[in-house]
Each structure stands twice: as C-alpha cells, then as structure tokens.
Amino acid sequence: MDRPATAAELFDAIGSAYEDVFGRAPVVDRALRHLLETLPPSSRVLDIGSGTGRPVAEELAAAGHRVTGLDVSPVMIGLAREQVPAATFVHVDVREWTSPPESWEAVCAFFPFLQMPREDTEAVLADIARWLAPGGLLALVTVPRDVEDLPVEFFGRTFHETSFAPDDLVGRVRAAGLEVTGTHSEIFTADEPGTPPEEHLLITARRPG
DSSP: OOSOOOHHHHHHHHTHHHHHHHTTOHHHHHHHHHHHHHSOTTOEEEEETOTTOTTHHHHHHHTTOEEEEEESOHHHHHHHHHHOTTSEEEESOGGGOOOOTTOEEEEEEESTTTTSOHHHHHHHHHHHHHHEEEEEEEEEEEOOOOOSSEEEEETTEEEEEOOOOHHHHHHHHHHTTOEEEEEEEEEEOOSSTTOOOEEEEEEEEEOOO
C-alpha cells in the first residue's frame, strides 16, 4: 500500500491483536477506575474509538452503565459486539455522528484522535462538550506529541499521526468549554517486539454545571 492506511484499514487489519498488545495500558486502567468510582449508577457512557470493547465498554457495562461504543473499523465493531453483548456498538466515524445535547454522563476517548487533523479534534471536543450532561465527565487518553502528519509504523503498517503537545491539548479541552480536573502522564512499552516506549497522557475533565 503506497498511501498511508486509514484508521479503518489499520484497525481492520490489526483486529484482536490490538487488545493483546495495547488493551491494558495503565493510563486506560487509571481512567476506568476514575469513572467507575465517580459515575452515578446506570450512567450513559459514550466510548469513542471503542475497539474490541475490552476493557473499557466491558467493565463499564458490567458495572451497570449504559455504554455505546463508536468505531470506524467494522472488524473492531464485530469483535466488540461478540465480546461485550451488554453494550451497544455503532460502526461510524465520530466526525459524522450526532447526539442530542446533554445526553451522556461520561465520554471516553482513548486514542481516537491520533489520525484526525487538529481542526477535527477541536470540533469533536466541542461536540463532546455539548453532548455531556452538566457535570458529565470526559476521560481522554492520547500520545502527546507536537506532530502533524508524521509517518508512523504500527503493526507493520504506516499511518500518519497527528497530535498535540500536552499543554496544547489541555488548552483545547478547555477551549471546548470543559473544566480540566486532572492530568496524568506515564511511559508505556507495548508487548510487541520493536515497539519503542511512548508517553501516554490522561486528561480528565467535566462539563460545568
């Protein structure tokens, strides 16, 4: 493939191998614990870039929350529906998806922005701020790097990564109208030969009100 892989192509090809290598990143576990300790019972949770459904949708649904996952990869959606029947999964690009205002108590966004232009990330953050109920929570995890369209090798395929430096992304979350309540960063090394260590940044935020 001469051109970079799209997000759907990349994750269709990776499938369940992603869960094996990246599924239990410590910052994702940290974000999950925060949500499980904080959310009211039976909260409505939107999981953007839900992947295989594990661990995020699975653990939130097991705790009694009403989870809807969105993913651009039909392979990932199929895996998630099979593995987490207690949640709902929709095959869609979040940039083309709409939701009524104030319809979610929490939104998870664990690594979905790395293949979006920066202006699309800003637009989705603004959408999230509208979709959250007053007091609703955002948990966002990304690889914080000041890069645009950087060719990156991932599971033997090339995609173009775009991200933000940590302070820049925090500023964009605030600019969307959300109150940043915490950040946490740590270095993660995937269980995949030849994969270099990378920084993972967790940003937690809430909609005022």
